[in-house]
Amino acid sequence: MGFQLTADGFAKTIDALKEHYLIYAPVLKKGTGRFTDTDIVRYDFVNEASEIELERKSDYAFKEFLTPLSETLLFFTEDQVKAADIPDKPVLIFLRSCDLHAVRRQDDMYLNNGWTPDWFFKRRRDLVKFVLIGCKKSYQNCFCVSMGSNRSEDGYVFSVETDGDGFACDVPDTGFVPFFAAGQAADIKPSYVTKNDFEVRVPDQVPGAILKHALWDEYSSRCIGCGRCNYVCPTCTCYTMQDIFYHENGKVGERRRVAAACMVDGFTNVAGGGEYRKSQGERMRYRVLHKISDHKKRFGENMCIGCGRCDDACPEYISYSNILNKVTDAVENLGKEVQ
Ligand code: SF4
Ligand code: SF4
Known part of the structure; x- marks a missing residue:
C-alpha cells in the first residue's frame, strides 16, 4: 500500500x-x-x-x-559497573x-x-x-x-x-x-537505479598470489593513511577500546568504544613493538581483500555495498572502485599465467 x-x-x-x-x-x-x-x-x-x-x-x-564513532559503553567504580x-x-x-x-x-x-x-x-x-x-x-x-x-x-x-x-x-x-x-x-514502489556511471568487477575468488602482487605498491606512495575511507564506510566495523580514569578518583571512570581504521598508523601494532602492516600498500591490500574476499568467505557475500563514499572522501583521489577493477584484472592475468 x-x-x-x-x-x-x-x-x-x-x-x-x-x-x-x-x-x-x-x-x-x-x-x-x-x-x-x-x-x-x-x-x-x-x-x-x-x-x-x-x-x-x-x-x-x-x-x-x-x-557511534566514540561511544561510552559503561561507567565503573571500584566495585560497580553501570551500562551507559x-x-x-x-x-x-x-x-x-x-x-x-x-x-x-x-x-x-x-x-x-x-x-x-x-x-x-x-x-x-x-x-x-x-x-x-x-x-x-x-x-x-x-x-x-x-x-x-x-x-x-x-x-x-x-x-x-x-x-x-x-x-x-x-x-x-x-x-x-x-x-x-x-x-x-x-500504488507506489520505491525508485531504484539500474545503471551507474561506471561498472565495477569483483573476482569470485582471490588466489593467494595476489597478496604479493605489485599493484599494491602504488598506494604506499599515494595514500597518506588518513583513514577517511574507513570512517565514512557503512560497512567498516573495526573499533578499539579506551578506559578513561577520572582525575579526582583514579579508580573511577568509563569505558569507551572508539572507531578504528585499518588504513591508519597503529592499527596493527602489537605488544613488544611489532606491526603487521607497515606500508600503506599493505594496508590497502588488507582493506580491499577484507571487503571482497574475507567477509565473503565467512558470510557468503561481499562486504562492500558500492556506496562510493570512500572515493568521495579520499583527499588523494584514490578510487576504491578502480582498485577493484585492477584486482579483477590481476586475478584474471594470474589465471592465464597458470594455464
Ligand atoms: S564503496 Fe564499499 S568500501 Fe567504499 S565506503 Fe562504500 S561500502 Fe565502504
Ligand atoms: S582516504 Fe585515501 S588517503 Fe586516506 S587512508 Fe583512505 S585511501 Fe588513503
Whole structure:
C-alpha cells in the first residue's frame, strides 16, 4: 500500500511519527564541509520533515547511531559497573538501498560473528526500524548496481522520495499506515537505479598470489593513511577500546568504544613493538581483500555495498572502485599465467 502526500501532508506524517519514534536521517549541514564554504550531509536526529535531506547522498553513513564513532559503553567504580544509558524511544533511520544492504553486514559482524551477539550493539539494533529513501538517480562514484545493493524489496517499514512538489511513500508495514492519514492512497514502489556511471568487477575468488602482487605498491606512495575511507564506510566495523580514569578518583571512570581504521598508523601494532602492516600498500591490500574476499568467505557475500563514499572522501583521489577493477584484472592475468 502506498500514499501520495503534499509537503504539508508529509510534515504531518513526520510530526505523528515523532510522538513514537526518534527520527535519525541525513541532514544538510551548511558550511561545515571539508573545505571553506562547502556543505556536508551527515546523520542527525531531526525534529521536522524539512530537515531531512532526500536529494543528496550522505557523506557519512547511518551506522553512527548503531556504532557511534566514540561511544561510552559503561561507567565503573571500584566495585560497580553501570551500562551507559541509550535512547529509551525506538528510532527510525532513513537510508538508501545500498545502506540497507550494509545493515546486514553490520549485523553479521556484531551479532553473528562469535559465540554471542555484541550486547552493546544489540540493544541499539533492537531499537531501530528503517525507512528507505528511493534513489531516482545514481550519484557520483556509486557502483551499487555492480554490487547488487541498488534495490531493496524488504527490510523497511515505509519508503519515501520526492515526487514533484510532494512525496511518494510505499508502506509495506501495515502498522505504519495510520501515520499517513494526510495522504492519498496510491500504488507506489520505491525508485531504484539500474545503471551507474561506471561498472565495477569483483573476482569470485582471490588466489593467494595476489597478496604479493605489485599493484599494491602504488598506494604506499599515494595514500597518506588518513583513514577517511574507513570512517565514512557503512560497512567498516573495526573499533578499539579506551578506559578513561577520572582525575579526582583514579579508580573511577568509563569505558569507551572508539572507531578504528585499518588504513591508519597503529592499527596493527602489537605488544613488544611489532606491526603487521607497515606500508600503506599493505594496508590497502588488507582493506580491499577484507571487503571482497574475507567477509565473503565467512558470510557468503561481499562486504562492500558500492556506496562510493570512500572515493568521495579520499583527499588523494584514490578510487576504491578502480582498485577493484585492477584486482579483477590481476586475478584474471594470474589465471592465464597458470594455464
Ligand atoms: S568500501 Fe567504499 S564503496 Fe564499499 S561500502 Fe565502504 S565506503 Fe562504500
Ligand atoms: S582516504 Fe585515501 S588517503 Fe586516506 S587512508 Fe583512505 S585511501 Fe588513503
